[in-house]
């Protein structure tokens with residue numbers, strides 16, 4: 001007679017994949033997954049959303065408790081599927097919300113396989129060939145961005161913020177050797193543009209530098225660092241007795257796709273080292289989590305245009321390539337395959353131009369007695385994390401292999417073509433103005449104005465003339481209302497889902513300027529979906545004038 005506990009174990013065993021080949025049980029595993037996918041499919045409609053909009057009831061969520069008894073795999077799966085109801089479908093061409101891609105099928109499989117076998121990238125002991133996959137993904141990307149793959153190295157980490165944390169941490173070790181053991185002995189700064197991601201603040205906070213030691217250099221109207229202000233700021237910082245932990249070049253800003261002049265930033269850094277006789281070389285990290293993918297155009301012949309892009313697209317791609325082709329000058333790079341590389345979360349890597357820089361982070365052997373007993377590659381000796389999943393590298397490799405350079409050129413070129421078509425319409429209309437017209441990515445920031453506003457002069461006046469403060473604030477409110485109306489329709493499955501940024505940049509007199517945002521990342525986008533954006537805008541404008 002089996003005891004009660006033995007019965008339960010027997011029952012629960014069916015919920016694990018069989019450790020040895022068992023066709024019947026394997027079929028059950030696969031079929032369970034197919035049934036889940038079927039249930040998800042039943043949530044689809046023409047709308048860019050799974051299921052229906054759901055009010056989020058956190059009070060009820062807080063009352064949940066663990067049940068006394070086990071439940072079946074089937075009912076758990078059905079419950080899990082329900083959590084997706086109300087989710088936007090990022091891959092839907094009428095979802096243009098943010099830099100969130102829809103993953104490709106191979107990259108989903110790349111994410112899934114490790115979740116069955118749990119390779120742990122802490123060491124090759126626990127990840128075997130998946131450790132090779134990480135090295136391969138890093139090598140492929142290093143070659144793509146213009147690093148010497150023989151010298152470069154890198155690791156996957158917990159997102160774009162993680163990549164920046166590595167850059168700044170290594171930079172801090174260079175600026176203040178052995179800070180890892182002795183702690184901070186002097187203030188140190190992170191220097192970036194005022195359009196850099198707030199991850200710079202996060203990193204300054206978590207490294208103990210302090211958010212006040214993030215130096216934000218003003219930007220031009222096309223959202224790139226004003227490099228002529230960099231050298232004077234660096235001199236000031238050093239005159240204050242502060243050290244430079246890291247200079248961050250943002251290669252693709254989050255809202256506007258602004259691109260810093262990395263080549264000029266590196267030149268300024270080198271001149272400062274000479275001029276001030278520094279005993280360290282301030283580290284330059286390129287936050288290329290968005291822009292890296294455009295490296296596929298480094299060797300594109302824009303004159304011959306073999307892929308046959310429209311003129312406007314060629315101009316936009318070339319405008320990006322002239323900045324991105326210098327990525328190889330950065331001491332470290334942040335790459336998000338899960339943004340412009342179409343993989344599932346999380347797939348992010350930090351790349352170092354000189355892999356030896358990891359030595360600055362390496363733990364002493366006696367600190368890690370549990371692991372690293374055999375083999376040669378043990379990233380866990382210097383990574384922040386201990387356990388790291390294999391899904392990031394396998395998903396990245398899946399897409400690098402699937403697309404090839406030509407495929408990614410075609411895909412990005414198509415998205416930029418769609419964004420340019422949208423801009424063409426918005427530029428041609430009296431009541432809309434594109435705010436990031438000199439940035440050349442898949443994201444369009446624009447403002448909508450009420451009837452009777454002269455959009456040839458007003459946007460410029462709002463940005464520069466303090467006398468227009470009230471007008472600016474009224475138009476901020478107007479754009480927020482337009483956004484809310486479009487959003488309300490979208491939640492009902494009508495029109496297009498866009499987003500709003502509260503501050504795409506500040507006016508010269510310090511007020512935030514908001515903007516509507518269309519981020520076109522769906523490979524299924526076409527001219528009709530560009531028109532759908534315009535229709536959503538006109539409808540919201542009509543509704544708004546009917547309200548007042």
Ligand SMILES: *Cc1c(COP(=O)(O)O)cnc(C)c1O
Pocket residue numbers: 158159160161162196197199250252253254287289290336348
């Ligand atoms: C998204 C983003 C980050 C943060 O990356 P996550 O992968 O979301 O952690 C950092 N920098 C820039 C420029 C970004 O757009």
